[in-house]
Amino acid sequence: MSSRKERPRGGGEPYDRHRPVMLAEVVAALQPQDGEVFLDGTFGAGGYSRGILEAADCTVIGLDRDPTAIAGGFDMVSEFKGRLTLVEERFSELSGAIDDLGVAALDGVVLDVGVSSMQLDRAERGFSFRNEGPLDMRMGGDGPTAADLVATLEDKELAAILRTLGEERRAGAIARAICAEREKEPxxxxLRLARIVERVLGQAPNAIHPATRTFQALRIAVNDELRQLALALFAAERRLKPGGRLVVVSFHSLEDRIVKTFLADRTRTLSGGSRHAPAAPVPPATFEAMTRGVEKPGDAETATNPRARSARLRAALRTAAPARGGDPFAFGAPRLPIPSLMGDAS
Incomplete structure (x- = not known):
């Protein structure tokens, strides 16, 4: 587990600010009230935390596994005079983070899943195929980099990552090309990785960049993103008060599928029945749905903020039923045939 570091104050060079996606919808779903305690599991540039703090005289605990995001929030900590606390931690570890702060339970949790625009925009972080930089892709500073995976995995293992986490149909061909090229030079x-993928797939007019799915897959693998998301949902279930609000904003189908599956399981009260077997009771629902299906950003937001186009918001209200926990792989976190990516990545 990465070291947990509370950052109550200090200096540091802030991130460039960016517009938080579906901010109005997030704040409306969280319904901040005076005296309540919220957890922003993906602090980033602080957009959601600011919206919550400005909506009520409440407090926010901001988590982020990226130390640069935490450093960028120091001025905001001072601005809100004790109502914002920043902790360098993965959102899957939110229970331990609030325990360290002496917080027993939360009134709301918001998670903005995936890579942030600040990370994509910084070439030295290695997330983008459009800018030359080291092939890193780590959101925090620990664990193997994307370059490590590309250098050490067998072609079948690489193909499994690209196919499963990037939904790349030509995963095998790309993996074989990567393995052939790394024999010539690491x-x-x-940009070198992007060019390898482009040679395999070509570039169709008006299509997404051919390396998009490959970069997505490697980034998700490096950061263990899907399993971490499922674990964060379990942790939020454990630490939300009855009546607490859970809001999740995701940006692609793999993430949203986990959230959708989790909430469908936690809000249902009967198992599926048939004419041969009646519906059977299930454990009491731990959440009540606050959104009918999924909410999407409005036309005005997508016109001014391209990142918002793929955003999907789901929200639910915590009941008084006991938390259930569970196996993250049962909720859509894929099982990859790669031992080093299946263990405890914390």
Whole structure:
């Protein structure tokens, strides 16, 4: 587990600010009230935390596994005079983070899943195929980099990552090309990897960049993103008060599928029945749905903020029923045939 570091104050160079996606919808779903305690599990540039703090005289605990995001929030900590606390931690570890702060339970949790625009925009982080930088992709500073995976995994293992986490149909061909090229020279920078993928797939007019799915897959693998999301949902279930609000904003189908599956399981009160077997009772629902299906950003937001186009918001209200926990792989976190990516990545 990465070291948990509370950052109550200090200096540091802030991130460039960015517009938080579906901010009005997030704040409306969280319904902040005076005296309540919220957890922003993906602090980033602080957009959601600011919206919550400005809506009521409440407090926010901001988590982020990226130390640069935490450093960028120091001025905001001072601005809100004790109502914002920042902790360098993964959102899957939110229970331990609030325990360290002496917080027993939360009135709301918000998670903005996936890579942030600040990370994509910084070439030295290695997330983008459009800018030359080291092939890193780590949201925090620990664990193997994307370059490590590209250098060490067998072609079938690489193909499994690309197919499962990037939904790349030509995963096998790309993996074989990567393995052939690394024999000539190590693949250490983003543009070289992007060019390898482009040679395999070509570039169709008006289509997404051919390396998009490959970069997505490697980033998700490096950061263990899908399993971490499922674990964060379990942790939120454990630490939300009855009446507490859970809001999740996701940006692609793999993430949203986990959230959808989790909430469908936690809000249902009967198992599926048939004419041969009646519906059977299930454990009491731990959440009540606050959104009918999924909410999407409005036309005005997508016109001014391209990142918002793929956003999907789901929200639910915590009941008084006991938390259930569970196996993250049962909720859509994929099982990859790669032992090093299946263990405890914390």
């Amino acid at each position: 693949i250490l920078d983003t």
